[in-house]
Amino acid sequence: MSSRRPFVSANFALTADGKISTRTGAPAQFSSPEDKRRLLEIRAQADAVLVGHGTVATDRMTMGMPDAALRAERIARGQAEFPVRAIVSGRGRIDPNLRVFSAPGGPIHLFTTSRLARARRLDFERRGTRVHVLPEPLEMSAIVARLQAEEGIRSLVCEGGAQLFRALVEADLLDELHLTWCATVFGGVQAPGLLGPASHQMKTSHAFRLVGFEPGGAGEVFLRYRRISRPSAAAAARTSPAAARGR
Numbered sequence: 001m002s003s004r005r006p007f008v009s010a011n012f013a014l015t016a017d018g019k020i021s022t023r024t025g026a027p028a029q030f031s032s033p034e035d036k037r038r039l040l041e042i043r044a045q046a047d048a049v050l051v052g053h054g055t056v057a058t059d060r061m062t063m064g065m066p067d068a069a070l071r072a073e074r075i076a077r078g079q080a081e082f083p084v085r086a087i088v089s090g091r092g093r094i095d096p097n098l099r100v101f102s103a104p105g106g107p108i109h110l111f112t113t114s115r116l117a118r119a120r121r122l123d124f125e126r127r128g129t130r131v132h133v134l135p136e137p138l139e140m141s142a143i144v145a146r147l148q149a150e151e152g153i154r155s156l157v158c159e160g161g162a163q164l165f166r167a168l169v170e171a172d173l174l175d176e177l178h179l180t181w182c183a184t185v186f187g188g189v190q191a192p193g194l195l196g197p198a199s200h201q202m203k204t205s206h207a208f209r210l211v212g213f214e215p216g217g218a219g220e221v222f223l224r225y226r227r228i229s230r231p232s233a234a235a236a237a238r239t240s241p242a243a244a245r246g247r
Ligand SMILES: NC(=O)c1ccc[n+]([C@@H]2O[C@H](COP(=O)([O-])OP(=O)(O)OC[C@H]3O[C@@H](n4cnc5c(N)ncnc54)[C@H](OP(=O)(O)O)[C@@H]3O)[C@@H](O)[C@H]2O)c1
Pocket: 011, 012, 013, 014, 019, 020, 021, 022, 024, 025, 026, 027, 028, 051, 052, 053, 054, 055, 056, 058, 059, 088, 089, 090, 091, 092, 093, 094, 137, 138, 159, 160, 161, 162, 163, 164, 165, 167, 192, 196
């Protein structure tokens, strides 16, 4: 297996005032059908999709691949039919009856800590979920490494939410960022932006360069950014899944 870590991307829809959700954390429904389609296309390129407990519960995600044509393209590219589904829940108080645990899709990996109750762990395992109990605080690099070791993934897309995205950025693991800039505004200091509520400042800034720009539906713009590597990290320059497959 390659010693290179997997390529890590993230994908979010943002309002024109930089919000990913409302103050009450309503499900992310403000983007167009074109954006929903693009989300699936980006997901289809990845070997795994990574989501935090908040998002999988609020948005009732299944993290699957409902489009048969995209599944066929995955198989033609040599990928598994469905992406691996990875969920992060530090406290482990996650409901085994959430849609994702019964919906069709790739293997499910739950990354949690010893705070997950034993009975619930056994319940998840009985239902076929692979449970990883890791030390606290959860390290994003350990999660990515587990997925690489156990599922052989070469690429992963994080589809939210803010807390998980922030952890990936702070661990300096994010290689690519897809944003859909939407022509709507919510306002409200409590409504989360990409990194959560406005008061949560990062210790250091992380720079990206724009590598893709195209109009979407309903006045939206699809943006794609690449991480600008620090000089010390230049040797670890990453290759996107598409480039790795010669596309
Ligand atoms: N606009 C968009 O594109 C978009 C995309 C995704 C989500 N959203 C919105 O974002 C909101 C959810 O945001 P959120 O910040 O709550 O989302 P989140 O990161 O999905 O969920 C937070 C929860 O996930 C677990 N978690 C995440 N990162 C962790 C870490 N580093 N270590 C340990 N546990 C971790 C924790 O679960 P436990 O509590 O179980 O420990 C935490 O409480 C929803 O309103 C959703 O609709 C919008």
